[in-house]
Amino acid sequence: MACVSSSSFLLLKQPTFSPRSKPSNHFSTRRRVVVVRAEAMSTTTIEKLGVKIERNPPESKLTELGVRQWPKWGCPPSKFPWTYSDKETCYLLEGKVKVYPDGSNEGVEIGAGDLVVFPKGMSCTWDVSVGVDKHYKFG
Known part of the structure; x- marks a missing residue:
């Protein structure tokens, strides 16, 4: 081929x-x-408002990071504040979220298939429009 x-x-x-x-x-x-x-088929990495997003990372990278062995967390559609006491890396299996960092009127959209890194100390509001199921790791 x-x-x-x-x-x-x-x-x-x-x-x-x-x-x-x-x-x-x-x-x-x-x-x-x-x-x-x-x-x-392509992988795209962007950084917006302090949040790093890698869209469609290759399975080899997910395996290298051990993503499938990380704990899982989920929530239904909702809106809530959150502060990261440590850096969090997560991989969204399902869902659609707009994250609004404190002090910004602009949001960061993340969804299924995204590998996301939130920096330590970030305070934000999660606006979940489609229920989330994700693997996550702090540190």
Whole structure:
């Protein structure tokens, strides 16, 4: 399978067997092209208002960090204040949240598939619009 990058798309060329050929390892010259949005496959890291967010981290990174062995926490849609007494790293399995750091009218949106780091000492308000299920680690 060959990959060809084209702006925000990846074109994956998959070999197909010729309908006239007998079962063998022979491939025809015809190709089927599969288009996959690159955003669905890429990892993006941003830092906003002191919160670091890595969207769609590779499974290899989650394994390296031991994320699946971290404790879990969840909550239904709600709004509440929170202060981080230590740095927290969390991985959202489900949910959608807008976090408003104290002193800012702007929020940071996080959701399922995000690996997020909140700095020690941050005070904020969590506005949970879709129930959260996450792995977390302090320190």
